[in-house]
Amino acid sequence: MNLARTIEEVRQEVREARQAGKCVALVPTMGALHAGHMSLIDTAKGACDFVAVSIFVNPTQFGPGEDLDAYPRTPEEDFAACEERGVDLVFLPDVKTMYGGGGLTTVSVARLGETLCGRARPGHFAGVCTVVAKLFHIVQPDRAFFGAKDYQQAAIIRRMTADLNFPIEIVVCPTVRESDGLAMSSRNRNLSPEERRQAVALSQSLQLARQLIEESRPPAAEIIQAMKEYLAETAPDGEVDYLQIVDPRDLSDVAATDKPVLVALAVKFSRARLIDNMLVDSQARTS
Amino acid sequence: MNLARTIEEVRQEVREARQAGKCVALVPTMGALHAGHMSLIDTAKGACDFVAVSIFVNPTQFGPGEDLDAYPRTPEEDFAACEERGVDLVFLPDVKTMYGGGGLTTVSVARLGETLCGRARPGHFAGVCTVVAKLFHIVQPDRAFFGAKDYQQAAIIRRMTADLNFPIEIVVCPTVRESDGLAMSSRNRNLSPEERRQAVALSQSLQLARQLIEESRPPAAEIIQAMKEYLAETAPDGEVDYLQIVDPRDLSDVAATDKPVLVALAVKFSRARLIDNMLVDSQARTS
Numbered sequence: 001m002n003l004a005r006t007i008e009e010v011r012q013e014v015r016e017a018r019q020a021g022k023c024v025a026l027v028p029t030m031g032a033l034h035a036g037h038m039s040l041i042d043t044a045k046g047a048c049d050f051v052a053v054s055i056f057v058n059p060t061q062f063g064p065g066e067d068l069d070a071y072p073r074t075p076e077e078d079f080a081a082c083e084e085r086g087v088d089l090v091f092l093p094d095v096k097t098m099y100g101g102g103g104l105t106t107v108s109v110a111r112l113g114e115t116l117c118g119r120a121r122p123g124h125f126a127g128v129c130t131v132v133a134k135l136f137h138i139v140q141p142d143r144a145f146f147g148a149k150d151y152q153q154a155a156i157i158r159r160m161t162a163d164l165n166f167p168i169e170i171v172v173c174p175t176v177r178e179s180d181g182l183a184m185s186s187r188n189r190n191l192s193p194e195e196r197r198q199a200v201a202l203s204q205s206l207q208l209a210r211q212l213i214e215e216s217r218p219p220a221a222e223i224i225q226a227m228k229e230y231l232a233e234t235a236p237d238g239e240v241d242y243l244q245i246v247d248p249r250d251l252s253d254v255a256a257t258d259k260p261v262l263v264a265l266a267v268k269f270s271r272a273r274l275i276d277n278m279l280v281d282s283q284a285r286t287s
Numbered sequence: 288m289n290l291a292r293t294i295e296e297v298r299q300e301v302r303e304a305r306q307a308g309k310c311v312a313l314v315p316t317m318g319a320l321h322a323g324h325m326s327l328i329d330t331a332k333g334a335c336d337f338v339a340v341s342i343f344v345n346p347t348q349f350g351p352g353e354d355l356d357a358y359p360r361t362p363e364e365d366f367a368a369c370e371e372r373g374v375d376l377v378f379l380p381d382v383k384t385m386y387g388g389g390g391l392t393t394v395s396v397a398r399l400g401e402t403l404c405g406r407a408r409p410g411h412f413a414g415v416c417t418v419v420a421k422l423f424h425i426v427q428p429d430r431a432f433f434g435a436k437d438y439q440q441a442a443i444i445r446r447m448t449a450d451l452n453f454p455i456e457i458v459v460c461p462t463v464r465e466s467d468g469l470a471m472s473s474r475n476r477n478l479s480p481e482e483r484r485q486a487v488a489l490s491q492s493l494q495l496a497r498q499l500i501e502e503s504r505p506p507a508a509e510i511i512q513a514m515k516e517y518l519a520e521t522a523p524d525g526e527v528d529y530l531q532i533v534d535p536r537d538l539s540d541v542a543a544t545d546k547p548v549l550v551a552l553a554v555k556f557s558r559a560r561l562i563d564n565m566l567v568d569s570q571a572r573t574s
Contacts, residue, residue, distance in 0.1 A: 007452060104397045105416075105450035111391055129392075130451070137452040163392035164417070165294060165424040 022049035026141035032186035061127030201235035313428035319473035348414030488522035
């Protein structure tokens with residue numbers, strides 16, 4: 001495995017891979033790698049011959065007062081995990097490498113970025129789209145891999161890729177969870193032990209929503225109310241940032257739950273804001 | 288020469304060219320090709336083995352009340368001119384091919400796009416950047432060619448290309464002029480004979496600015512005043528849209544003319560808004 005810190009090194013590595021006829025995968029990450037990332041890497045390795053992982057805590061997707069400084073950084077462990085997993089190239093740029101030239105250009109996606117996390121974090125998705133566009137141009141992969149835990153991010157990246165005709169296939173992989181159901185996230189490291197116990201309430205509240213929808217398809221407002229009550233009781237140290245039931249295609253709020261819906265929430269603990277989501281299709285009930 | 292109307296056809300042609308080891312050039316145009324475009328094509332042919340010309344009157348770079356409908360369209364003549372000039376591929380998409388998927392994504396460049404034509408045409412450069420990003424992804428050229436008549440556009444495209452790490456070299460070619468000095472433009476076709484006679488005042492006013500700067504480096508405000516008086520007298524049917532003297536690097540207004548400056552103006556006639564510009568470096572005086 002090679003470690004590249006400059007854009008030129010990445011381009012050289014990828015050029016050689018491509019000249020050898022290899023299909024190139026990119027797994028963009030912010031590091032502090034966990035089993036969710038490993039799942040993306042495994043999927044990428046199954047789909048392509050050459051897997052590049054980028055590790056960059058992108059400052060432009062953090063707002064004022066957010067956790068840019070507190071975001072966990074574990075480059076040595078990340079590097080070892082990538083090596084052990086058979087990654088071909090790790091791209092570990094610094095901020096100057098990524099934004100030294102000026103950074104006047106922004107890529108933004110209307111509508112999809114204005115709800116859920118985008119409403120709570122203004123400018124966040126423009127930061128995400130811009131850095132992903134840069135990484136796409138630096139690595140020029142055939143396929144790029146994103147996690148479903150960040151459903152909205154994946155939807156926005158898909159939209160950006162289609163709208164701007166990037167010659168790249170976007171692959172979205174299922175959320176990986178701890179044994180108690182908590183979605184894997186680098187930010188879980190910033191939970192206190194007590195908060196970690198309470199944090200299971202996020203996925204449990206989503207299970208509650210699924211159960212309610214599969215039983216009786218109640219109006220979205222009723223489900224949201226039930227989830228809020230559950231969260232208040234089970235995760236008293238968490239503050240609900242948003243809790244929405246939306247159309248999975250355009251992320252617009254829905255009132256009814258008789259069609260497929262995405263239930264999504266964000267909960268703030270003292271040093272970590274966690275997100276989770278679940279697709280629920282009442283018509284696909286299997287039980 | 289081949290004509291492609293779909294993205295898939297373009298990609299197929301470019302893939303074959305690249306497999307044959309060819310360097311790929313893109314000359315993005317809005318058609319109604321003139322000698323300025325031919326100069327871009329000739330330069331592209333000198334620099335690359337495979338030259339693609341796109342012809343697309345991009346609606347998203349026209350504002351309400353602008354000349355989208357009146358913009359000249361001459362596809363048959365354009366096609367013949369490209370063939371005669373040795374172009375390899377003409378990409379002639381319709382609006383649905385370019386924006387049928389949704390078009391929620393925008394690429395924009397801060398600051399550089401907020402002055403000169405950007406102030407007069409809000410949203411114009413976001414439209415330009417977005418369609419150029421799309422064309423870059425569709426054609427994936429090694430080099431792309433733009434004209435210096437659209438100095439601000441070229442500066443913005445350069446900035447976008449660098450900021451987003453497009454693996455593309457931007458080449459800016461000199462403005463081509465009619466024998467009396469009028470800058471070549473598709474919009475010149477929309478001038479009445481009398482307006483055409485008056486339109487020479489744009490380049491003549493730029494020559495006046497150059498002469499003043501080379502003689503005595505007067506303050507920018509004095510030069511602008513002299514140019515306005517010249518235009519009022521020589522082109523009474525034209526209305527000055529803007530007339531600015533700016534730093535060529537960041538397009539910010541300058542007060543002094545002792546360093547290199549860009550003198551740029553736009554003048555509206557009844558059915559055509561014309562632009563022109565000139566780089567003047569008082570220290571590089573050759574006479």
